[in-house]
Amino acid sequence: MRVVILGATGSIGTQTIDVISRLNRAGYEFELVGLGAGHNIELLATQIEAFRPQVVSVAEEEGTRRLAHRFPDLKVMAGADGLVGLARLDGVDLVVNALVGAIGLRPTLAALERGRTVALANKESLVIGGELVKAALAAHGGRIVPIDSEHSALLQALSAGRRDEVRRLIITASGGPFLRTPLPELDTVRPEDALRHPNWSMGARITIDSATMVNKAFEVIEAHYLFAIPYERIEPVIHPSSVVHSLVEYRDGSVIAQLAAPDMRIPIQYALVYPDRPDTGLPRLDLATVGTLAFEPLDPERYPAFEAVLFAARRGGTAPAVANAADEVLVHRFLAGEIPFTGIARGIAAALAAWQDDSPLSLEGIRAADAWARGFAQEFAT
Ligand code: NAD
Ligand code: MG
Secondary structure (H helix, E strand, O other): OEEEEEOOOOHHHHHHHHHHHHHHHOOOOOEEEEEEOOOOHHHHHHHHHHHOOOEEEEOOHHHHHHHHHHOOOOEEEEHHHHHHHHHHOOOOOEEEEOOOOHHHHHHHHHHHHOOOEEEEOOOHHHHHHHHHHHHHHHHHOOEEEEOOHHHHHHHHHHHHOOHHHEEEEEEEEOOOOOOOOOHHHHHHOOHHHHOOOOOOOOOHHHHHHHHHOHHHHHHHHHHHHHHOOOHHHEEEEEOOOOOEEEEEEEOOOOEEEEEOOOOOHHHHHHHHHOOOOOOOOOOOOOHHHHOOOOOEOOOOOOOHHHHHHHHHHHHOOOHHHHHHHHHHHHHHHHHOOOOOOHHHHHHHHHHHHHOOOOOOOOHHHHHHHHHHHHHHHHHOOO
16 A cells, blocks of 8 residues: 655654554555655654655755755655645555645645545645535545544444434534633633643644634534535534544434544544554553543533634635634634634634635635635734
8 A cells, every 4th residue: 555644744644654554563565655744854854764755745945955965865845736746646545634724625636636545634625625625526536534533433433324314413522621611711711721632632723723613613514525414414512531533313313423542543544444443552442441421512602613614614615715714823823822712713703704705616716715814814903
């Protein structure tokens, strides 16, 4: 199995490499032929030494010079085009997209246009470009296997019945670090509090997105496109311990859940060898230690960004791209101490209210919406 990993140096990327090493020890034959990364040239160089890929891509030209000097036989590309080049590379069986942000969309489309299988962590591909991804899937026969834990759970639970027997998808949400914070205090929570996720260790953006529930709204959109279920039949539920990763309710009243230790390597492995389930020594779940499984409804007052992003999803077109880009900038500004935590949701809603565009979805339209929303969010005064 010849694999390309985009975002190899990130949280999902490094865990994917860990899983591939485990699978190879268990007798699989994964070969890393291409690695894409951003600015962490040192970590990428370590990965190149360990796995000897043929091609890599980095964010900036400067990084290409450093790598070309150190690895004379390696082909080194750069920028968004480099990532697309990796996704299109000849002779590749599987593209793992573990990039963060809108930059992940073009490589997803490029891989699908070549009829490839994409193991998808980059949820932004579906959030901002769901219709384009859907069209690429239909036209070229590629497929997407989700890495996101909730969608991996849904994929597994959906195998228990037929699609027309599904009543609704139930997506679990931990509630993030501020589930019990008194509402008036949300204005003054600090970045270091928001970065302390109770169950998962992830990249900075998705950790803040979990605190605001922007992440959960993104996951509703993701589920909508992955499984062709209408928005009104996808619901979130708060489940603080992240042991149940999502559930499918069928017409007859049966609810099928997937449970596992909260370790992303489990859904990553499922995506890599789907539908196999080899034992590679990943953590097991001890129900007696877990003890209780608790659930509660999502409080819209606590998580106003959830509804704002879903509103963008139902509106369609470039509105989700506006929500995504505004969120990215607002998260950055919150982490830099420029705006309060609650300013993220206000900024997203304001950007969506100000955005007017009803043209059909295109890459060009997404780019324009993204750029506009970044400018808006940068200037937004909470
Ligand atoms: P991360 O920030 O840890 O890693 C992102 C990767 O993308 C890095 O390798 C970085 O170098 C690369 N990258 C960023 N900008 C780039 C650019 N301009 N050019 C080239 N490379 C660039 O992020 P992550 O937490 O691993 O998340 C990756 C994706 O997976 C996101 O869409 C996230 O929502 C999703 N996801 C993550 C988790 C998790 O547990 N971390 C769980 C579910 C879904
Ligand atoms: Mg998730």
